[in-house]
Amino acid sequence: MTRTSPFIKHHIASCLLPADNSTLYDYVLAGNGVFIRGKRRELSVLFPIVEHPIAGLPPIAGSLTLTIPRIPQRLIQEMMEEALGACAEPAGPVESLFHFEHDTDWCMTIPDQIRTPFSVQ
Known part of the structure; x- marks a missing residue:
């Protein structure tokens, strides 16, 4: 049996990603691969970890946003x-x-x- 962590969430990309409210980070499955998303007081990041086309899902772009x-x-x-x-x-x-x-x-x-x-x- 696979256990999931309450600190990590998984999302499938749509036109708008849900708010990032995970404790540690999220995995996002998108049309161009798998991304990891996380935030802390100083920054938020959406980073590609596996690049691969996935039919039927919209592509998303990585980002780094400083909040300071x-x-x-x-x-x-x-x-x-x-x-x-x-x-x-x-x-x-x-x-x-x-x-x-x-x-x-x-x-x-x-x-x-x-x-x-x-x-x-």
């Missing part, structure tokens, strides 16, 4: 300056890790890290 403001240009500029500095290291370019967080405003932190040409720790 874009990262401000000044923070992107700071990140780029730091990243360019990491590229100019005397021993050669190294990786850098940046964390962007949004509560009521955006902030960027650069965590303590050991940088190598291929990874950060």
